[in-house]
Amino acid sequence: MLYRETGQFKQSYASDQAIFPILQDRIGLAIILAVAFVAIPLLGNEFVLASLMIPFLILSLGAIGLNLLTGYTGLLSLGTGAFMGVGAYAAYKLSTLFPGINILVWIVCSGFVAAGIGILVGLPSLRIKGFYLAVATLAAQFFLQWCFVRISWLYNDNPSGAIEVPARTLFGIAITGPSATPVTRYYVVLVIVAVMTLIASNIVHGRIGRTWMAVRDMDIAAQLMGIRLLRSKLLAFAVSSFYCGVSGALMVFLWLGAAEPSAFEINLSFLMLFMVIIGGLGSLIGSFMGTALIHILPILIRSLPEALGLPLAAATVEHLTFMIVGALIIFFLIVEPHGLARLWQIGKQKLRVWPFPY
Amino acid sequence: MLYNVFIDPFVQMAGAPDLLVQALWEGLVSGVLYALIALGFVLIFKASGVFNFAQGIMVVFSALTLVGLYEKFAAFGFSGHLAAYVALALAAVVMFVLAVVIERVVLRPLVNQPDIILFMATFGITYVLIGLGEMVFGGDPKQMIADELFLPGGSIDVEMLGGFVSFQKIDIAATVIASVMIAGLAVFFQKTRIGRALRAVADSHKAALSVGISLNQIWAIVWFAAGLVALVTGIMWGARSNVSFALEIVALKALPVLVLGGLTSVPGAIVGGLIVGIGEKLGEFYWGPLLGGGIESWFAYVIALLFLLYRPQGLFGDKIIERI
Numbered sequence: 059m060l061y062r063e064t065g066q067f068k069q070s071y072a073s074d075q076a077i078f079p080i081l082q083d084r085i086g087l088a089i090i091l092a093v094a095f096v097a098i099p100l101l102g103n104e105f106v107l108a109s110l111m112i113p114f115l116i117l118s119l120g121a122i123g124l125n126l127l128t129g130y131t132g133l134l135s136l137g138t139g140a141f142m143g144v145g146a147y148a149a150y151k152l153s154t155l156f157p158g159i160n161i162l163v164w165i166v167c168s169g170f171v172a173a174g175i176g177i178l179v180g181l182p183s184l185r186i187k188g189f190y191l192a193v194a195t196l197a198a199q200f201f202l203q204w205c206f207v208r209i210s211w212l213y214n215d216n217p218s219g220a221i222e223v224p225a226r227t228l229f230g231i232a233i234t235g236p237s238a239t240p241v242t243r244y245y246v247v248l249v250i251v252a253v254m255t256l257i258a259s260n261i262v263h264g265r266i267g268r269t270w271m272a273v274r275d276m277d278i279a280a281q282l283m284g285i286r287l288l289r290s291k292l293l294a295f296a297v298s299s300f301y302c303g304v305s306g307a308l309m310v311f312l313w314l315g316a317a318e319p320s321a322f323e324i325n326l327s328f329l330m331l332f333m334v335i336i337g338g339l340g341s342l343i344g345s346f347m348g349t350a351l352i353h354i355l356p357i358l359i360r361s362l363p364e365a366l367g368l369p370l371a372a373a374t375v376e377h378l379t380f381m382i383v384g385a386l387i388i389f390f391l392i393v394e395p396h397g398l399a400r401l402w403q404i405g406k407q408k409l410r411v412w413p414f415p416y
Numbered sequence: 417m418l419y420n421v422f423i424d425p426f427v428q429m430a431g432a433p434d435l436l437v438q439a440l441w442e443g444l445v446s447g448v449l450y451a452l453i454a455l456g457f458v459l460i461f462k463a464s465g466v467f468n469f470a471q472g473i474m475v476v477f478s479a480l481t482l483v484g485l486y487e488k489f490a491a492f493g494f495s496g497h498l499a500a501y502v503a504l505a506l507a508a509v510v511m512f513v514l515a516v517v518i519e520r521v522v523l524r525p526l527v528n529q530p531d532i533i534l535f536m537a538t539f540g541i542t543y544v545l546i547g548l549g550e551m552v553f554g555g556d557p558k559q560m561i562a563d564e565l566f567l568p569g570g571s572i573d574v575e576m577l578g579g580f581v582s583f584q585k586i587d588i589a590a591t592v593i594a595s596v597m598i599a600g601l602a603v604f605f606q607k608t609r610i611g612r613a614l615r616a617v618a619d620s621h622k623a624a625l626s627v628g629i630s631l632n633q634i635w636a637i638v639w640f641a642a643g644l645v646a647l648v649t650g651i652m653w654g655a656r657s658n659v660s661f662a663l664e665i666v667a668l669k670a671l672p673v674l675v676l677g678g679l680t681s682v683p684g685a686i687v688g689g690l691i692v693g694i695g696e697k698l699g700e701f702y703w704g705p706l707l708g709g710g711i712e713s714w715f716a717y718v719i720a721l722l723f724l725l726y727r728p729q730g731l732f733g734d735k736i737i738e739r740i
Binding site for chain 1 (some may be wrong): 467521522525526529530531532533535536537539540541542543544545546547548550551668671672674675679707710711713714717718720721724725728729730736738740
């Protein structure tokens with residue numbers, strides 16, 4: 059009853075092609091935004107903000123980046139962690155070289171640096187496909203990781219080999235460094251993620267997104283229809299790496315505060331891939347859902363025995379977490395191989411026809 | 417700079433041939449071990465089209481099971497050669513059970529799903545096995561029971577080319593055992609009834625089904641075969657260093673081997689393994705110092721990438737024919 063598009067007449071093409079053509083969707087989005095911008099900062103304590111929401115938003119941004127590449131363009135990449143690392147190191151390097159310029163400018167610029175590296179990595183994608191391409195992106199992952207360790211210029215010859223975030227302000231309020239409060243950091247991350255999600259949504263709904271999907275479904279057929287493969291694949295790599303790069307920069311500057319090269323190792327790439335696939339390939343909202351599941355689930359499982367009063371050793375809990383997460387991944391893949399986004403769609407369809415079954 | 421990259425390493429090679437032989441030998445041995453891991457991948461990929469990421473962890477898990485069981489036996493005062501071989505047999509049984517469970521719980525419900533979904537499912541298996549292995553046997557590195565399994569230790573020094581080249585006995589044993597196992601697998605594939613069924617499944621699932629081959633049975637067998645390969649790999653690799661979860665990282669090295677040889681080719685896995693093993697050792701030895709060392713972590717991938725640019729389906733892979 060509540061969720062039905064009946065009676066909502068469209069009187070212009072623009073309103074028909076809107077991202078959210080249904081009124082209820084717009085209301086839902088407004089509620090989500092209100093919760094994110096008002097309720098969570100007001101009600102959430104430091105743990106919720108700093109350990110749940112900020113990482114969730116930042117990782118979601120990376121997941122969107124990977125989803126643009128793997129979900130929309132069909133290019134399997136295992137180098138996400140390294141691209142995020144490129145963003146982080148670029149932002150660190152730029153902001154320490156030119157401390158006078160606003161940090162947000164450098165975070166965006168670091169995305170462009172990552173995009174440049176992404177284009178280089180994407181060059182073989184025209185010839186190499188499928189799992190072969192995944193291994194080719196692994197080459198980038200390991201090479202970049204090696205650079206983060208070996209090239210001391212990247213971390214300003216810091217003896218610990220880590221990058222430490224300098225304190226920076228925006229409008230006189232500290233947004234990075236130890237003096238920044240979780241609430242400010244949360245707002246900065248939230249605004250960036252919201253804006254970039256909107257941009258991503260526009261990209262995938264427009265001509266570029268359709269090109270990508272044509273390439274994903276069958277690249278030779280797309281080529282025959284006049285799509286320039288090299289250009290669209292490289293564009294996908296560039297945009298995807300841009301998102302990953304910004305996400306990596308945010309990760310170091312607004313979440314971790316300092317990072318070692320091991321933060322961007324292969325496990326991060328795998329984790330991002332989980333998020334995208336569990337969430338749903340080719341779905342932006344799926345990226346958020348997948349991230350929520352993969353990031354928050356282990357935290358919940360870890361805190362569960364304590365909450366129930368079970369006397370389990372920390373190591374056992376850790377191992378059990380591994381097993382449960384693994385089993386859940388398999389479970390979700392079996393139940394819904396198209397990801398949480400598909401479940402969401404099915405739910406919406408059920409809601410539309412409710413109270414009738416179809 | 418150009419001299420350092422293109423000429424100097426070869427001058428060094430010619431100048432000290434004994435070192436070159438040593439490097440080649442070490443590359444060969446690690447190549448054989450990479451090839452063994454890649455072999456496990458290829459077996460499964462051919463038969464079920466699953467890119468089995470869990471092969472690496474299966475190597476660790478099988479070796480851990482072997483050592484863990486032996487330790488349990490030793491705690492009851494049952495040790496020595498017999499106990500080691502009983503543990504070996506039991507480890508094989510564990511791998512068999514694992515194969516059946518994976519087939520039943522993971523593969524069968526996921527039949528006909530896109531490749532990437534099955535790939536992800538093997539990630540799930542990896543996580544479960546990591547958790548299970550650490551919980552049951554502990555995460556500390558363990559000593560492989562090499563002596564109890566009659567694996568030789570020590571080394572042979574051979575004088576040649578104006579210097580000494582040292583061959584670890586365990587390396588020789590590993591090479592021999594690996595060759596025997598590969599030969600055995602080849603015979604199994606060519607001559608036995610199950611082997612023929614496996615090849616039929618690899619060619620076409622539907623055609624194999626239509627002549628009455630049970631896919632489920634074949635998948636369980638193939639995963640068991642991959643498990644046995646993993647067990648042997650685990651023993652060999654464990655005897656060279658020790659058994660720990662660090663092996664999993666090494667198993668990632670099998671990926672470039674795999675794509676270099678072609679995902680569907682057993683000879684490809686072997687040749688790819690040797691190319692990557694030797695290339696990596698020579699690269700580290702002669703070109704590594706130029707770049708500051710540690711290039712082993714990515715050199716193999718770059719070799720694979722270069723080969724792939726030339727042949728996108730790998731050296732021995734099936735030609736990719738695309739139709740609209």
